[in-house]
Amino acid sequence: MDLDLGKRIRNAIAAFTGKAYIDEGAVKELVKELQRTLISADVDVHLVLKVTKEIEKQALELEAHKDLAIRERVVKIVYDKLVEILGENYEPKLDNRKILLLGLYGTGKTTTAAKLGKYYKTRGMRVAVVCADTDRPAAYEQLEQLCNQAGLAFYGEKGEKGSEKIVEHALAKFGDYNIIIVDSSGRNALDEGLIDELKRISAVMQPDEKLLVLSADIGQVAGKQAQAFNEGVGVDGIIVTKADGSAKAGGALSAAHTANAKVMFIGTGEHINDFRPYDSKKYVARLLGFPDLEALISKVKEVESEMTADSMKVVEEKLTMKTFLEQLRAAKKMGPLKEVFSMMGAPDVPDEIISQGEDKMKRFEAIINSMTPEERENPELVKSAERIGRIAKGSGTSVADVKELLRQFDIVSKMMHGFKKDRGMRRKIEHMLRRGGGLFKF
Ligand SMILES: Nc1nc2c(ncn2[C@@H]2O[C@H](COP(=O)(O)OP(=O)(O)OP(=O)(O)O)[C@@H](O)[C@H]2O)c(=O)[nH]1
Ligand SMILES: [Mg+2]
Structure with missing residues (x-):
């Protein structure tokens, strides 16, 4: 994955x-x-x-x-x-078929031949696999061994260079099999030689499906490769291998889809069973865990109900200078708070409170920081000229600024008090919070 x-x-x-x-x-x-x-x-x-x-x-x-x-x-x-x-997703049909696998060097053709064979065998089909790779040394032994492991019939001819001849002999031998899978030679790039060889095999074999094997690590190049192979030899679908190891698998899959190549199977590991029909829904679900x-x-719902519970906790809590400041900041971000209030049938909140300028917010912040923790929790303690003067000095603001903050706090605090007593209003606030829309966290 x-x-x-x-x-x-x-x-x-x-x-x-x-x-x-x-x-x-x-x-x-x-x-x-x-x-x-x-x-x-x-x-x-x-x-x-x-x-x-x-x-x-x-x-x-x-x-x-x-x-x-x-x-x-x-x-x-x-x-x-x-x-x-x-x-999309692919649902393999269980009917008789001759399948030709093709692709560049090392993409996983030989491994896939055995995986695909095992897949159909497990579903009750008689499967034979043919080595028509006359290029890779020991291609015969590799595929023979994989077929033995998977219990699949195997055919190949060591030393024979004409791949179409091998295929011809294999077809004669496996006439009563349901599925015949042919593994072909790779190349560094799609060149004339490969196109020619694949055409010769196709002419003899008349494959029902030509499946291009692509490795996920090529990312979006998968789209171009699928197109080039389709133009060169005709491709009915693709198999994306190594989807387990590459962070680019998503790129390969999306590019293939964009290029109109049908992803039929994906390989997700070296083991013969690490293989399945492709389903983008399942892929995304696995991706997301x-x-x-x-x-x-349902996980999101859980988070959501926690969030609502958190918000409601704030509803229960007493308004302090700290929460007041947080709310002012949130309100500023949220935009037209007035509308929200009027929708709830609340008294008009003065404009000056909900549309504070940034410099005033900074001053309020400084003032709140200059308060003692007790004063922040209980702003009603800040009454005397002495305390107000101390806070103004400490915060580098004016007495008028401190008084303004206290006045605004008082207005909102009283409003909130009214809200809390009013059960209908409580329910409305709760509702607003559930919507996740913008609102003060009271
Ligand atoms: N992790 C992982 N490895 C894979 C997968 N498919 C194939 N491989 C590995 O990729 C390597 C190449 O696989 P082969 O099946 O030999 O590839 P090929 O296309 O036949 O290679 P050539 O015949 O040389 O062109 C092997 O080591 C495989 O085990 C896969 O889905 N996941
Ligand atoms: Mg091979």
Whole structure:
């Protein structure tokens, strides 16, 4: 598995779902991290930008609707988009077939011949595997050994250089088999020699399926290779090997999909059983470390209910200077707080409170820092001219500034008190918090 990619996407999602507020900034942060992650996994930059823009747009539309359970919805959007760029799923049919495997050097053709054979054998088919690689020394022995391990019929001719002749003899021998898999020679690159050899084999064999074997570590080059092979010899589908070891598997899979190459199987290890039909949904779920989308969403729900519980704890708590400042900052980020309040039927919050300038916020912060811990917890202690003077001096602000902060604190504090007594209002606040929309954390 593509651990690195999965881990980074998981972290990005966790950072997002763990946020107290889901706002435009949170969505943009998530989208940025997804972009970085996918690009580093060698997914095509244009594709990444296209898809992440779509994620952002859809997620922000949810925000605008103040949708319930916004975290779940955004995670689902991300999941669906990942599935979309990684292709579809393949369900192998169990009918009789002649399969020709082709690909460049070392991509895993020979290993895959045995894996594929074992796959169909386990499903009750009679399978024979043929070595038509006349190029690689000991290709015969390698495949013979793998077939013996997997209990598959094997045919090859040591020393014979005409691969199409070997295939012809194999077909005569295995006429009553359900599945015949032919392993062919590799090359450093797709050249005339290879195209010619594959054409000669095809002419004799008449394969039902020509499957290109690609290694995941080539990343997005997979798309170009699939196209080149398709133009040169015709390709019906691809098998992506070494999806276990490469951080670029996501890039290879998405590029193949973009190039209209159907990913049929993936190889996920050296062992003969490390092989399965490809399913982009399952791939993404494994990548993210969850068996399926349901499990992922239920995890997000858990986080969400924790978040709501946290927020509600703040509702229960007494407003202090520290929380007051945090709320002012949050409110500033959240934008039109007035609207939120009026939706709740709350008395108008004075504009001066919700639209503080940055320099005033800094002054308030300095003032709060100059208070003693007791004063911060209980601002009503700050009454005497002496204390006010001390705090103004300590914070490098004026007496008027300190008084203004105290006055604003008083207004919000009284409002909150009113909210808390009003059960209907409590419920409304609770509801707002659940939406994850912007709100003071009272
Ligand atoms: N980790 C991992 N290794 C694999 C996988 N598939 C193949 N390999 C390894 O990749 C190496 C090359 O595999 P081969 O099957 O010999 O590749 P080939 O395409 O037949 O190579 P040539 O015949 O030389 O062109 C071997 O060491 C395999 O064990 C896979 O899915 N995962
Ligand atoms: Mg080989």
